[in-house]
Amino acid sequence: MPNILLIDDDVELCEMLAEYLESESFTVNMVHDGHSGMNQAKAENYDAIILDVMMPEMDGFSVLKELRKYIATPVLMLTAKGDDVDRIVGLEMGADDYLPKPCNPRELVARLKAILRRTQTAPPKTVDVIKVNDIEIHPASRKAIYQSENLPLTSSEYNLLEVLAMNVGTVVDKETLSEQALGKKLTEYDRSIDMHLSKLRQKLGDDSQELIQTVRGKGYQLSGG
Amino acid sequence: MPNILLIDDDVELCEMLAEYLESESFTVNMVHDGHSGMNQAKAENYDAIILDVMMPEMDGFSVLKELRKYIATPVLMLTAKGDDVDRIVGLEMGADDYLPKPCNPRELVARLKAILRRTQTAPPKTVDVIKVNDIEIHPASRKAIYQSENLPLTSSEYNLLEVLAMNVGTVVDKETLSEQALGKKLTEYDRSIDMHLSKLRQKLGDDSQELIQTVRGKGYQLSGG
DNA sequence: TCAGCTTTTTTACATGAATTTACATGTATA
DNA sequence: TATACATGTAAATTCATGTAAAAAAGCTGA
Numbered sequence: 001m002p003n004i005l006l007i008d009d010d011v012e013l014c015e016m017l018a019e020y021l022e023s024e025s026f027t028v029n030m031v032h033d034g035h036s037g038m039n040q041a042k043a044e045n046y047d048a049i050i051l052d053v054m055m056p057e058m059d060g061f062s063v064l065k066e067l068r069k070y071i072a073t074p075v076l077m078l079t080a081k082g083d084d085v086d087r088i089v090g091l092e093m094g095a096d097d098y099l100p101k102p103c104n105p106r107e108l109v110a111r112l113k114a115i116l117r118r119t120q121t122a123p124p125k126t127v128d129v130i131k132v133n134d135i136e137i138h139p140a141s142r143k144a145i146y147q148s149e150n151l152p153l154t155s156s157e158y159n160l161l162e163v164l165a166m167n168v169g170t171v172v173d174k175e176t177l178s179e180q181a182l183g184k185k186l187t188e189y190d191r192s193i194d195m196h197l198s199k200l201r202q203k204l205g206d207d208s209q210e211l212i213q214t215v216r217g218k219g220y221q222l223s224g225g
Numbered sequence: 226m227p228n229i230l231l232i233d234d235d236v237e238l239c240e241m242l243a244e245y246l247e248s249e250s251f252t253v254n255m256v257h258d259g260h261s262g263m264n265q266a267k268a269e270n271y272d273a274i275i276l277d278v279m280m281p282e283m284d285g286f287s288v289l290k291e292l293r294k295y296i297a298t299p300v301l302m303l304t305a306k307g308d309d310v311d312r313i314v315g316l317e318m319g320a321d322d323y324l325p326k327p328c329n330p331r332e333l334v335a336r337l338k339a340i341l342r343r344t345q346t347a348p349p350k351t352v353d354v355i356k357v358n359d360i361e362i363h364p365a366s367r368k369a370i371y372q373s374e375n376l377p378l379t380s381s382e383y384n385l386l387e388v389l390a391m392n393v394g395t396v397v398d399k400e401t402l403s404e405q406a407l408g409k410k411l412t413e414y415d416r417s418i419d420m421h422l423s424k425l426r427q428k429l430g431d432d433s434q435e436l437i438q439t440v441r442g443k444g445y446q447l448s449g450g
Numbered sequence: 451t452c453a454g455c456t457t458t459t460t461t462a463c464a465t466g467a468a469t470t471t472a473c474a475t476g477t478a479t480a
Numbered sequence: 481t482a483t484a485c486a487t488g489t490a491a492a493t494t495c496a497t498g499t500a501a502a503a504a505a506g507c508t509g510a
Contacts, residue, residue, distance in 0.1 A: 096339065097322070114321065130338030152455055182458090191497090192459055198499055213367050216380040216467065216496065217408060224365030255454060299479070407468085410461050416487090423489055441486065 003046070005029045007037035007054035007063065009080065013102075017050075020105040034058025042070055048115055052101075052106070064095060067187040074115045078103060120149055130165045132222060133211060134136045137165050146204060156182060157200045160193070161222075164212065167177070169224030171215045229340055230269070231255045231289065233277035233303065234260035238327075242275075245330040250404065251337070259283025267295055270433045273340055275333070277326075286318065286397055294321050294360045303328060327417050355390045357447060358436060371429060373419045385418070386447075389437065394449030396440045418445075 001145035004026050008014050011032055018028040029044070031037050034055050041049055041063075049067075053060035060077055067075070074096040096115050099108060130137040134146040140157050144151040153161065159181035164172055174193050176185035186193070197220060213221045229246060232240050234257050244254040254269070256262050259280050266274055266288075273293075278285035285302055292300070299321040321340050324333055355362040361370040368382055369376040378386065384406035389397055399418050403411035411418070422445060426433035438446045 156458070190459085191461085194497065195459070195499080198497090202499090210366075214380065214497070215367070221367060223367070381468065415469085415470095416471085416489095419487065419488080420469070423487095427489090439487070 001025050001027055002047035002112075003027045003045075004029070004039070004112070005041055005046045005049045006056075007032075007034070007041075007060075009033060009055045010052070017105060017108065021112075024109050026109075034060070037063050038066055041067055043074065046073050048074045048076060048096075048112060050076050050078065050112075051095075054080060069187060070184055072179050072183050072185065076108075076111060077116060093107060105150045130162070132165050132168045132224065135165065136159070137162055144194065150205060153200070153203065156196050157203070160196050160200055164222040168222050172219050172223045173219035177219060204209065226250050227272035227337075228252045228270075229254070229337070230262070230266055230271040230274045232257075232259070232280075234258055234280045235277070235293070235397075242330060242333065246334065248272075249334050259285070259288045262288050263291055266292055271298050272403075273321075273337060274298055274300045275303065275337075276300050279305060282396045283305075285287055289318055289320060292303065301336060301340060308431065316445075355387070357390050357449065360386070360390065362387055364430065376428060378425070381421050384419050385425055388444060389431075389447040393447050396443050396446045398444035400442060 004021060005013055006018060006021075006028055008017075008030075009032050014030045018030055021028050029040065029046075031040050035058055036048075037051065051060045051063060054142045054188050055063075056130055064075055064077070067073075077095045078097040080101060080189075081097050097111050099111060102185065130139070134147045135151075138144070142155075144158060146162055160177060163177055163180045177193050178184060178190070181196075182192060191216065197212065200210060204211055211223055213223060215221055229251050231246075231253055231285070235244075235257075236257055236413065239257065242281055243255055245290060246253050251391045253272075254265065256265050259303050260283055262274075262276065262387045263283070278287060280288075289300055289302070292298075300319070302320045302321050302323040305326060322336050324336060336442050346395060353365065355364070355365070359372045360376075367380075369378055369383060369386055387401055388405045400411045403409060403415070406421075407417060422437065426437060429436055436448055438448060440446055
């Protein structure tokens with residue numbers, strides 16, 4: 001029973017959609033303006049968000065843009081019928097899908113399920129230990145060991161290392177790192193990945209620049225054996 | 226460079242889309258009927274499939290249905306404009322997305338990327354070591370060794386050498402070098418490849434001009450052992 | 451609630467890499 | 481041989497990254 005947040009100023013439409021969604025065994029929360037939407041989306045952990053573009057005060061794009069700084073929850077946008085530009089802008093801004101209004105609830109559900117299928121098909125490879133070079137990563141306890149010593153990492157540093165380790169010997173681009181390790185989209189002039197990486201390298205000691213290589217213009221790569 | 230299979234009976238549209246996709250650095254294969262599509266999809270390992278619904282003989286739905294018995298490659302369907310039912314059926318049958326025809330190539334690319342972002346979990350590197358002449362290249366750690374000595378290269382220099390090494394004994398043209406090693410199109414008066422090559426040769430020492438040969442008007446070639 | 455911690459993000463600037471510019475040199479073509 | 485054009489490379493410029501430090505956001509326990 002996935003958990004949906006519905007952000008639309010049209011109260012009646014909301015009720016209607018919510019009812020249909022609930023009949024399809026979704027759990028639905030509604031809010032009717034952009035600001036509340038933002039707060040609600042940040043406050044709870046939804047499986048997906050349905051977001052109307054046309055809203056007074058804070059429109060859907062602004063909400064999406066702001067949201068993407070904090071969370072990577074899939075977003076399905078409701079746009080004015082046949083407005084290509086909106087759709088494209090939305091997708092490029094990181095929406096996961098759009099639907100022209102007025103929309104067919106059955107299609108909404110189909111799309112929602114499609115999105116959820118994609119996003120929730122989180123690879124269930126629950127590995128016990130990842131060993132790379134002199135690094136051991138224990139996902140179950142979120143602990144990292146380097147050269148037989150416990151490596152005290154912050155949460156983000158650990159995530160970063162885990163993502164890199166799951167892709168040893170391959171460049172992982174910053175977009176991916178940001179989404180997977182920090183759970184937010186990479187924005188322009190966003191240096192947080194570089195920052196965390198710098199910290200991580202400091203903790204890894206001298207040959208950390210070899211161990212974690214910079215691939216300029218792309219991202220980073222953990223050296224494989 | 227993701228690998229796309231395009232299945233559509235409209236040859237002209239195919240060409241057009243393929244061109245656009247290639248300009249966005251996708252690799253595209255085309256077939257123009259459902260059966261060939263099936264076979265091709267099963268024969269090669271594509272990153273995504275673009276599938277037209279309306280085709281003579283074997284329509285898109287049949288292809289999708291059959292395909293899903295064998296492979297889980299993400300599928301983006303092209304449907305007739307505004308045909309709700311098609312879209313719903315497609316999504317319910319396991320398509321990953323649809324796009325109404327005629328479609329905007331830019332939107333197609335945006336959607337493709339969105340799908341790939343989801344589904345692509347970095348494939349493991351295939352080759353361990355490339356050995357050519359006195360050069361050893363270790364893609365997993367992005368290290369190059371020349372005459373048993375570590376060769377300190379910048380990121381671009383390494384990329385360049387790797388691309389050349391993967392094509393030993395063959396001329397690699399500058400367009401390819403630029404796209405594969407620097408990740409950008411070669412533009413007019415663009416000397417960056419020559420520049421990096423110059424640096425690379427300097428690091429390789431005296432016989433570097435023999436080792437990496439200039440093929441005037443074409444590109445460069447790493448001499449095969 | 452708050453003060454005092456930790457973590458994360460942003461800012462700022464130094465450093466080094468990549469690209470562009472410029473010119474010398476070499477090579478094809480008429 | 482004269483001309484155009486491609487390449488080699490030093491130097492200037494532009495741009496990405498590394499990282500310290502400041503600011504902001506989270507936590508925690510009174």
